[in-house]
Amino acid sequence: MLQLADAGKRFGPKLLFEHANWLITAGERTALVGANGTGKSTLLKTLAALDSLDYGNLQRTRGMSIGYLPQDGLSLSGRTVFDECLSVFDELRSIEQELETLAASLAELDPDSGAYGTAAERYSNLSARFHAHDGYALDAQVGAVLAGLGFSKEDWARRTEEFSGGWQMRIALSKLLLQKPNLLLLDEPTNHLDLETRNWLEEYLRGYPNGYILISHDRYFLDVTVNKIVEIWNKGLHFYSGNYEKYLQQKEERRTQLEAAYRNQREHIEHLEAFISRFRYQATKAKQVQSRIKELEKIERIEIPQEEQAIHFTFPQPPASGRTVVEVSNLSKSYGEKQVLRNVSFTIERGDRIALVGANGAGKSTLIRMLSALEGPTSGVLRLGHNVLPDYFAQDQYKVLDPGARMLEDIGRIAQRVPETDLRSLLGCFLFSGDDVFKPLGVLSGGERNRYALARILVSPANFLLLDEPTNHLDLRAKDVLLDAVNKFTGTVIFVSHDRYFIDRLATRVFEVEGGHVHVFPGNYEDYLWRKEGGAVTTTAAPAVAVVEETPAAVVIQTAEKEKVRRVNPIRLRQMQERLAFVEEEIPRVEASIVETEHSLGIFVSVEETERLSRLLESLREQHGLLTTDWEELMLQVEEQQVSS
Known part of the structure; x- marks a missing residue:
């Protein structure tokens, strides 16, 4: 289908990869991974023919279709959401119109005439093609994909220009999925998706009839959607079979083997060099010395590229709070006539790791803002426990930063007891390296400032952290640093995240916000799904009582x-x-x-x-x-x- 042959690519003076060979087959289910700056997105653009190679060749099978989704930057306008998605079927819709015209002609033509035979043959060919592409179910196909990616039926009739950037990317993804190209190239497709739509996309890709290559910082998503990993490492492409978890295991095994081969080679080289040095000037050993010099010159030296240093950052541990961190009784919240939460009651205890889940607009961010005292309830009681010190990380946390402050100086003022080397290592994990740490915060993009705001919280945490989408804009390495730090944190955490791996490794309870109520499930997201899918039957207290701690009375059938x-x-x-x-x-x-x-x-x-x-x-x-x-x-x-x- 698609083949890279001895390919190389530079980004300015930096060589990203060289001598790359990759045969991409029809059933490709591949993740492209590598450290930041190694050229993953550049390679994906090259495969999509949006960028060119500096060396080598890219060959494509004639007639092959490729669909490419960038990380962001797409903007659609001029049509409704439904019509925009339906536009991918323009050719089929033209066939449908021609079939209608032909049907009308056949009704009027003489069945014995040559014109009738020609029209009947054309109708038969077009009809077979229309059926093969499921042409009579175009509206249903569009509706299914739009619903899967989180668009309500009311959204279908809205103009595309009314939607924000993240929703624009969802529309673009919908069009690609409906087109079903021979090869899908998806650069961070889960960036703008919530948990429910990610789950739907996982299932869709499992049944996708063609191949795809994707870049993602969602480890769980990679584990369940791919069966091959291509890593850009040491300026080359390295191939691994299996999902992301197996890739990590194989990579560690390969490095162990490489290090063993390197040690053996070094011992052999040292042995040769010692012999040459000892007998170089002895005439009786001249032939043997020359033989070993030639052998030494022929050895292809094994190199072990330096890996990114693993960073394990530990929170400065906060003062202990009381055993009960938050008590909520009959809490309700309304915005005008719209009621977001009603009669909600629950208790949060010290050490809880609570994941807030629910559809977009269900009230997760509203609830977390009320817990952080940024908003008050319309009715009911929300009481913080003894010595509880909350700290809130918002999706737009960058707005509260001083744009004139320089990064390293700003974080140093907060973490006066943390050495500068540790602070720079932490900032490096969040993709700030070199001179970046001396930049004023005002010159950073919104995503960069949010990454910095999260690093800032890590160095001086309160004992009750409220994190709204902390994993947005983070790569796999930064997520691991955050996950490791929060797992070692002795305080209490309530968080919203769309990263399955992050939730499964962190949550001890799941609070589902749905229909104005909060339902409590013990365990992580996997346990929550198991119960939702019938692993256990849950009974919910009547709304008048609404004691959520009593909600998950599980009965195994x-x-x-x-x-x-x-x-x-x-x-x-x-x-x-x-x-x-x-x-x-x-x-x-x-x-x-x-x-x-x-x-x-x-x-x-x-x-x-x-x-x-x-x-x-x-x-x-x-x-x-x-x-x-x-x-x-x-x-x-x-x-x-x-x-x-």
């Missing part, structure tokens, strides 16, 4: 007849094992909390305190029952998988 064990994929099995380990650690913690709360109930302080402790005790018992059910179900599933494997 088992049939009398034992069903055949269903094999799960290795990723899901590993997640089940990790979840089991978490539950086994969490049950004793909850049991200890129950004992502590029962003891506190025995000491009368006030009626209000007794009522609060009673609600907390009931919630803890519900949580303990749910965790116990989880443990039993997970133990059974893991054991069945191990026995059947």
Whole structure:
């Protein structure tokens, strides 16, 4: 289909890659990875024929169609969303119109005439082509893709120019998916998608009939959509079979082998050099010395390119808060006649890692702003616990930064006890290196300033972090730094993120914001999906009560007849094992909390305190029952998988 032969590309004076050879086949399911600045996006543009090679050749099969989605920058106007997407089928719509014209002609022509035969043959050919491309379901195809990418039916009739940049990219992605080119080239397709639309895109790509190559900083997305990794490393292309997780394993194995070969070669070279040095001036050894000199000259030296240094940044740990961080009772929020939240109640405890999930516009950002005291509720009570110090990271956090402040000086004022070398390493993780750290913040783009604002929070955190989309604009390395730091953080975190891997590795509970209510699920996003898809039945308290801590009363349904064990994929099995380990650690913690709360109930302080402790005790018992059910179900599933494997 598409072939790179001895290809090379420069960006200014910098050589990105050389001697690159890559045969791209019809069933390609490939991720393009590499450190920042290695040329991933440039290579993708080159494959799309939007950029040229400096060396070598790019050959394409005649008639091959390629669809390319850049990271951003596309802008559409002049039509409604639906008509814009329907425009990809202009050729089929022309065929449909011609079929209608031919049908009318056939009704009028003499069946025995030559004109009738010609028209009938043309009609038959066009009809077969129209059917082959599912021409009678064009509207349904457009509707399915638009719905999958998060457009409501009301949006379909809106003009494309009414939508922001992120939604413009969704429209462009919709058109590409409807076109179904032979090869899709997608540069960060998940950048502007929420969790629900990412999940839909994952399923769509699994069933995509042609090939695709994509760049993404979403590790989970890569794990479930590709079966090959191409890495730009050391100015060359390196190929790995399997998904991103297998690539990491294979890369480590390759580096270990390379280091072993390097050591062996160095020992051999040192041995040759020692022999030459020792016997260089002895006539009786002249022939042997010359032989070893020639051997030494022929050796192709193994080089081990320097890897990006792994950065492990640890939060300066904050002062401890009280055990209860936030209590919310019958909270409601309205904007004019629009009610976003109603009668919401829940409790957040010290050490919780809570992921807020829900469709766009459901109220996630509204809730997190109220928890940070930037907005007040319309009604109800939101109470912070003892010594709780909140800090809020907004999607547009860059707006509160001083544009005249220089980056290194600004972060140094906040983190006076952190050495400058550590600060520069941290900034390097967030893609600020060299002279970038001396730039005034005002010259940075919005995305760059948001990245800096997140690094700024890391060096001086409060004990209650509220993070709204912290993973936006971060590459895989920066996400790993953030994830590692938050996992070691001793405070409490509530966050919104569209990165599945980030949520699964961090969340201990999931708060789903839907229909004005908040439903609480224990565990990470994988556990949340399992329950939503019928892994367990959840019952929700009536709106009048709305005690969300009581919401997830899970009941596992088992049939009398034992069903055949269903094999799960290795990723899901590993997640089940990790979840089991978490539950086994969490049950004793909850049991200890129950004992502590029962003891506190025995000491009368006030009626209000007794009522609060009673609600907390009931919630803890519900949580303990749910965790116990989880443990039993997970133990059974893991054991069945191990026995059947």
